[in-house]
Amino acid sequence: MSDERFDLAIIGAGPAGMAAALEARRHRLHTVVLDEQSEPGGQVWRNVEAVTTRRPQDLFLFGAEYADGYPFARRFRACGADYRPGARVWQVEVAPPPSEPGPPASLALPTAGRLDTGPDDDAVHVERRHTGADRHVYFTDARGSHHVAARHVLVATGAYERPMPLPGWTLPGVLTCGAAQVMLKSAAMVPSAPVVLVGAGPLVLLLATQLLRAGVKPAAVVGTVPPANWLRAAGRLLPALLAPGYLSKGLSLIGALRRAGVPSFAAVTDLRIEGSACAEAVAFRSRGREHRIAARTVLLHQGVVPNANLWQSLGIEHYWDPGQHCFRPVVDTWGNTTIAGVLVAGDSAGIGGAEAALCAGELSGLSVAWQQRRIDTAERDRRAWLTRRALKAHWSVRPFLDRLYQPPPALRVPAGDDTIVCRCEEVTAGELRRLALTGVAGPNQMKAFSRCGMGPCQGRLCGLTVTELIASIQHRAPAEVGCYRVRAPVLPVTVGQVAGLDRMPGG
Amino acid sequence: MFRSLREDEGTDVRIAQVTLSVDGEACTLPAGAPVASALLRLGSIARLTGLSGSPRAPYCMMGVCFECLVEIDGVPNQQACMVAAADGMVVRRQDGHRAASGVSSR
Numbered sequence A: 001m002s003d004e005r006f007d008l009a010i011i012g013a014g015p016a017g018m019a020a021a022l023e024a025r026r027h028r029l030h031t032v033v034l035d036e037q038s039e040p041g042g043q044v045w046r047n048v049e050a051v052t053t054r055r056p057q058d059l060f061l062f063g064a065e066y067a068d069g070y071p072f073a074r075r076f077r078a079c080g081a082d083y084r085p086g087a088r089v090w091q092v093e094v095a096p097p098p099s100e101p102g103p104p105a106s107l108a109l110p111t112a113g114r115l116d117t118g119p120d121d122d123a124v125h126v127e128r129r130h131t132g133a134d135r136h137v138y139f140t141d142a143r144g145s146h147h148v149a150a151r152h153v154l155v156a157t158g159a160y161e162r163p164m165p166l167p168g169w170t171l172p173g174v175l176t177c178g179a180a181q182v183m184l185k186s187a188a189m190v191p192s193a194p195v196v197l198v199g200a201g202p203l204v205l206l207l208a209t210q211l212l213r214a215g216v217k218p219a220a221v222v223g224t225v226p227p228a229n230w231l232r233a234a235g236r237l238l239p240a241l242l243a244p245g246y247l248s249k250g251l252s253l254i255g256a257l258r259r260a261g262v263p264s265f266a267a268v269t270d271l272r273i274e275g276s277a278c279a280e281a282v283a284f285r286s287r288g289r290e291h292r293i294a295a296r297t298v299l300l301h302q303g304v305v306p307n308a309n310l311w312q313s314l315g316i317e318h319y320w321d322p323g324q325h326c327f328r329p330v331v332d333t334w335g336n337t338t339i340a341g342v343l344v345a346g347d348s349a350g351i352g353g354a355e356a357a358l359c360a361g362e363l364s365g366l367s368v369a370w371q372q373r374r375i376d377t378a379e380r381d382r383r384a385w386l387t388r389r390a391l392k393a394h395w396s397v398r399p400f401l402d403r404l405y406q407p408p409p410a411l412r413v414p415a416g417d418d419t420i421v422c423r424c425e426e427v428t429a430g431e432l433r434r435l436a437l438t439g440v441a442g443p444n445q446m447k448a449f450s451r452c453g454m455g456p457c458q459g460r461l462c463g464l465t466v467t468e469l470i471a472s473i474q475h476r477a478p479a480e481v482g483c484y485r486v487r488a489p490v491l492p493v494t495v496g497q498v499a500g501l502d503r504m505p506g507g
Numbered sequence B: 001m002f003r004s005l006r007e008d009e010g011t012d013v014r015i016a017q018v019t020l021s022v023d024g025e026a027c028t029l030p031a032g033a034p035v036a037s038a039l040l041r042l043g044s045i046a047r048l049t050g051l052s053g054s055p056r057a058p059y060c061m062m063g064v065c066f067e068c069l070v071e072i073d074g075v076p077n078q079q080a081c082m083v084a085a086a087d088g089m090v091v092r093r094q095d096g097h098r099a100a101s102g103v104s105s106r
């Protein structure tokens, strides 16, 4: 087994992970960054180095924010962190010796008042330095399985798209909007026409305009925002206007789609994707009328949710955020969790977007430098001051966006019994509802009875649906219903890969 | 389901291309593109489900959904969206396979 020992191990090289690495290196922390992609950037800046250097003619497709990723990635590569691309982490191990203190006493569950806000200035600080034992990170790359030890671990695994269980969503030809962006960024490919975008959220608008620029005019943008969401969001418009640039960006995207004459539908219901061997059409009701739009590629999006498996496998205390409709880890202003020496930053701690993730990553890097006595409290707080203000500004748009784009109930828990909830094990909403009515205690029992969540995706694409389905049938709060117990390894690992760990010295 | 951005302009010489085969069918891709993009380009499904034998194709392209499990160069249950295409790769569709055997999800 490898003897490599670091001050800080960062999992994920998206905005949060890169920002944390830059800050950690500023204070000379011996830092390793493990990322599953072949280039830094995360999903937002996916493939930005290759696009910038090898396909510069395509940069215009993605806009200025994407291009900003290139200089940032260059700085990250030059910062002196040991960057390991293609590394897929399957386990983080925290085995505190008996002498090590438990969860920091000052870390309390957020109160209801700040559930839909990000970390803010009044949030509790963990004024305790973790100086205890190493944490262990296990990962696999093209050369085999490896292990590194580090005093601190930062989980910066980002987000993925919220599952959108509708009739027909398992048909070939149905993908997420994010998948279409990956295709454009990493394979220079566009979806075959007719393309229909279905759902809600900034990414739908962004992707539609990117496809337009790429010469693929969507056959339709089918919006799912219920009218009631506008009313709920309106009250949060004022703080949203103070957040830098978000709303004007959204309006300009909408304008571009209008000018291009992309047909759009709003507040649709009764959504379904039709087809036998692959997707053929999207059908829905809008303003009291039935519509059916032919499609070869259907791109779904219903916002993003934290990529939580890794921190969940550590047993970090978490809570249900009713604004974002997902579980979030309890963290302080710096990203410290209830497990000493483990931090979570960026979207994997709650959806704040790339700009907020940059700030959060930086704050986590500062906190680790402080905990390892590279800087004193005064310097930490002085350096954090501006970043925390920026973080707060970026979060001020969230209450508006979260309310506006809150997925309607029928898209979180399918109304029809035949709709597949668990794609891996082909478990339907009807079967889950029957079990929920018989009184299953929670998601774990549901899994044992139905195999829902037992497939290779390990519940990533059914977990939230199962929680909300049980909650709605049994009239309980999602927080009380809870979520799947996630255990390592968080990726399917073969016996050979685990065995290879011992045979292979060196990381 | 997908086509090249520059189908009409021919191959861009600045970008290295690789050719792999999917169930015997050749597919040329930009180097570094995920194997799953070949499946989507060919309109090919990745696997048939174990229970009902329904066809599935890549869905998330970011390692989350596991719908893209294929056999690559003889090794089964590889996430095609997480593996970069390389020249001469042999990709095969899987029928009814579940997760990697051995230590696996619970």
Ligand code: FES
Pocket: B036, B057, B058, B059, B060, B061, B062, B063, B064, B065, B066, B067, B068, B069, B079, B080, B081, B082
């Ligand atoms: S397409 Fe979802 S894991 Fe590969």
